[in-house]
Amino acid sequence: MFTYSKGLALLLATSISLITTAFLYLLDDTTLSILLVAVCISFSATFILVYVILEYLVFKEIRNLYSGIDKINRKEFKSYTEEIIQGSKSPLKQLNQEIFSYAVRKQQEIDELRKLEAFRREFIADVSHELKTPIFAAQGFVLTLLDGAVEDEEVRYKFLKKAAKSLDGLSLLVQDLLVLSQLESGDITMKPDVFDIFELTKDVFEQLEDKAAKKEITLRFKSPQQQSVFVNADPTRITQVMTNLVMNGIKYGNEGGYVAVDFREEENRILIAVEDNGIGIAKEHLKRIFDRFYRVEKSRSKKQGGTGLGLAIVKHIVEKHQSKIMVTSMPEQGSVFSFKLDKGVPDQL
Ligand SMILES: Nc1ncnc2c1ncn2[C@@H]1O[C@H](COP(=O)(O)OP(=O)(O)OP(=O)(O)O)[C@@H](O)[C@H]1O
Ligand SMILES: [Mg+2]
Incomplete structure (x- = not known):
């Protein structure tokens, strides 16, 4: 030149x-x-x-x-x-600038499309992998029955029960997937109402009592004098959140351990914390446990029957309440999952 x-x-x-x-x-x-x-x-x-x-x-x-x-x-x-x-603002410099901002816009679009494509591919791979296990199991039991095992009354009953269990797992997985996709697409909107989260948690404890008893895990409130705490949120969705968190506390808890729920008031909001003294989560996994299908130890979680969708659903619901799910955990010591909800003022009847 x-x-x-x-x-x-x-x-x-x-x-x-x-x-x-x-x-x-x-x-x-x-x-x-x-x-x-x-x-x-x-x-x-x-x-x-x-x-x-x-x-x-x-x-x-x-x-x-x-x-x-x-x-x-x-x-x-x-x-x-x-x-x-x-x-300066010379015409050639302006042309230069135009080309640059056009290139940046296009590059951002390309990056976004690439991310979506990778997300779609990963999602399809995950879903098919998760669906495969219960379908193949149920198919195996039914085919064995058709091959002659149906004649033996004891085997027939056992295999049908196993097939039913696999199909139950499949149904739960599909339900979770549906809820997750509806939450992501915005089809599910929160229906806020004022309710007592202390009572709601007591109901959740009652529902999960049997599962906790099998591992001799105590479900309790951190403060023995805990009383009504009113919040303004969607009670159905918060039941889902509490069930998932308490259930995780039981699933990943040690025999004879506990799951304790605590409520604290903080600047017009209520901080809800679910604590356990179970196996805990190592630091490198903490960031990813809210991702779809992510399980820390695939084999152990599989034995517990988890799909890795629970915390992804919890995260979405909590974020729809303009809040954030937080976690602190130490391996072999336990975990605390917490989030905040708006304080509610109960109707004075
Ligand atoms: N309280 C906890 N203590 C230790 N590990 C936990 C705890 N909660 C979650 N995890 C880890 O995070 C992973 C993801 O949890 P998540 O609830 O999303 O899935 P899941 O329990 O495996 O399956 P699902 O809840 O869909 O039945 C779990 O597999 C487990 O490894
Ligand atoms: Mg779970």
């Missing part, structure tokens, strides 16, 4: 100085020295002018454009933005 602008300036300077000299030569009283001075002045003036214009106003900006395109190709958007923000 440098030699190109020099060559062009040289060509233009030579032609203009020749034209000027030829014109002066036609005049009667022009001496040789005047002609020489005219040649020198017109040549150097034109050369400098053309060279400066081409080099600093045109080619420099074109070079910037190329380096910009190069940076866009290498996705170095940040350094490039800083460079053009400092620049």
Whole structure:
């Protein structure tokens, strides 16, 4: 580019100085020295002018454009933005800026589409993998029965029970998937109401009593004097949240352990904490446990019958209440899951 602008300036300077000299030569009283001075002045003036214009106003900006395109190709958007923000408002600089913002917009769209595509692929792989297990199990039991095991009354009953259990698991998985997709698409809206979360938690404890008793886990409130706590939230969805959290406390709790629920008032909101003294979660898993299908220890969770959708549903519901689910946990010591809800004022009847 440098030699190109020099060559062009040289060509233009030579032609203009020749034209000027030829014109002066036609005049009667022009001496040789005047002609020489005219040649020198017109040549150097034109050369400098053309060279400066081409080099600093045109080619420099074109070079910037190329380096910009190069940076866009290498996705170095940040350094490039800083460079053009400092620049003046010349038409070429503006063109440069236009190209850049167009490239950034397109790149963002491409990144978003790539992310969605990866998400879709991963989701389909996860769902088919999770569906496969109970379907194959039920299919296996039914086929064994058809192959002759149906004649034996004891085996028939046992296999039918196992097939039914697999289908129950399948039905739970499909229900969870449906709820999750409805929450993500916004089809489920929260129906807030003022209710007593202390009473709601007592109902959840009652529902899960048998499961807790099997592992000799105590379900209790942190404060023995706990009384009514009113919140303004969707009671059906919060039941789902509490059931999931308490159920996890039981599933991942140690024999003879506890799950304790605590309520605390904080600036017009109620902090709800579900604590257990179970197996806990290692730091590297904490960020991912709210992802769909994520299980810390696949084999252990599988034995517990989990699909890894529980906490993903909890996270969505809590976020729909303008809150955030938080977790602190220590392996072998236990976990605390907490979130906040708006305080409710009960109707005075
Ligand atoms: N209280 C807890 N203590 C220890 N680990 C936990 C606890 N809660 C959740 N986890 C870990 O986080 C993972 C994800 O939990 P999540 O509730 O989403 O799935 P799940 O319990 O395996 O299945 P689901 O709830 O769908 O039946 C679990 O598999 C478990 O490894
Ligand atoms: Mg769970």
